[in-house]
Amino acid sequence: MKVNAAGLILLAASAVASPLAARVARRNGVSRPNIRVNPKDGHIDSTSVSYNWAGAVLESSDFTEVSGTFVVPTPRIPGNGDDSTQYCATAWIGIDGDKCQRSLFQTGVDFCIQGGTVSYDAWYEWIPAASIDFNGININAGDSISLSVVATSTTSGVATITNNSNGQR
Numbered sequence: 774m775k776v777n778a779a780g781l782i783l784l785a786a787s788a789v790a791s792p793l794a795a796r797v798a799r800r801n802g803v804s805r806p807n808i809r810v811n812p813k814d815g816h817i818d819s820t821s822v823s824y825n826w827a828g829a830v831l832e833s834s835d836f837t838e839v840s841g842t843f844v845v846p847t848p849r850i851p852g853n854g855d856d857s858t859q860y861c862a863t864a865w866i867g868i869d870g871d872k873c874q875r876s877l878f879q880t881g882v883d884f885c886i887q888g889g890t891v892s893y894d895a896w897y898e899w900i901p902a903a904s905i906d907f908n909g910i911n912i913n914a915g916d917s918i919s920l921s922v923v924a925t926s927t928t929s930g931v932a933t934i935t936n937n938s939n940g941q942r
Contacts, residue, residue, distance in 0.1 A: 838923040841866045842937070845893065847914040848886035859887035866920045876900060880920050880932035882912060897922075897932035907934055910941045 843864045850860060865881025880897040893912035898904035912918065917937035924930040935942045 840921040842919045845916045848884045861885040
């Protein structure tokens with residue numbers, strides 16, 4: 774089944790100095806692509822600037838799945854940051870959300886730090902619905918994480934997160 778809207782493939786990172794509540798609110802239904810990659814030759818078509826988003830976009834109406842792998846970073850409080858503030862970043866992949874902002878199927882991992890305490894949160898969402906956390910997967914800095922999103926129709930699909938370092942899914 775082809776997804777009707779233009780496909781979006783991305784492995785993106787949100788702004789590191791973004792408090793969790795604000796970042797989660799922005800994640801629900803908002804996509805701000807920065808770098809467009811031509812799927813035929815891989816060069817950058819154009820760029821735009823966003824305060825909370827960076828990544829690559831491949832455009833086609835044929836995309837039904839996307840995958841990516843990354844190594845989990847160690848969150849750090851910014852040099853001028855307040856220890857009592859929570860700072861987060863996210864690595865994620867998704868299908869659409871660029872041309873069709875009413876529909877985005879995505880999965881990712883949040884990495885946060887507050888007062889020296891680090892946390893990691895694996896999640897998925899199909900916008901316009903809210904994100905849902907995965908349970909039972911332990912994530913730590915340095916772990917290799919594989920993400921996969923497969924759309925089986927325009928309203929359903931499967932999101933998978935695998936911790937390659939400990940075998941959890």
